[in-house]
Amino acid sequence: MTQRTGRDRYEGLQVPGYDIPDEVKGNVIVTTLNRLYNWGRRNSIWPMMFGLACCAIEMIATAASRYDLARFGMEVMRPSPRQADVMIVSGTVTKRMIPLIVRLYNQMPLPKYVVAMGACASGGGPFKEGYNVVSGVDKYIPVDVYIPGCPPTPEALLFGLMKLQQKIEKQSLKDVYLQKEEYIPEPILGPDIMDPRDFPLIREYTMKKLQEMQGQGAVSG
């Protein structure tokens, strides 16, 4: 991986898209409000401090001195979702855990982002179709960046976070501010996990089956 320098931090800021007079070059920065705003945001993304399984160990290594998340302005891991910009889902998402993940996601302020770190968070991984495992966190919350691997290395996580920075750079101030808060109903854990958004489908299926059984005389009333 190439070493990031202090100069890289200003990359993308001073590219206004029109000529700057020579006498001014190097003395002042000419830029757009969008670039300035996104430059600040992309260099200060605060991740939420939580981990789910083995991938979390790699995430911890990424934050430590060797890989140093601070170079990306991401060292401030927040223990509260209300102060976090990005949720790094690092590990196996179980059916017991997904209602809590959705609740934490709902509690994060806008603009918010989700990174699915590793095979488990992206699609169930080695436990896919397991009785207690969700086949990807994107079944319940929107994911911005997927990072493959089991587990992904710290370099892979850093690459994924740089991709997130690129995504943030392309957003416009207007779109970010006009985003509407969308509440995602928390899944309910019963005999199996149920998504409240599927209730109309479940009701339709149940009524169809009931009518079939009534037709066969297996159920009365």
Ligand code: SF4
């Ligand atoms: S992807 Fe692999 S390393 Fe990561 S949580 Fe799943 S099993 Fe563990």
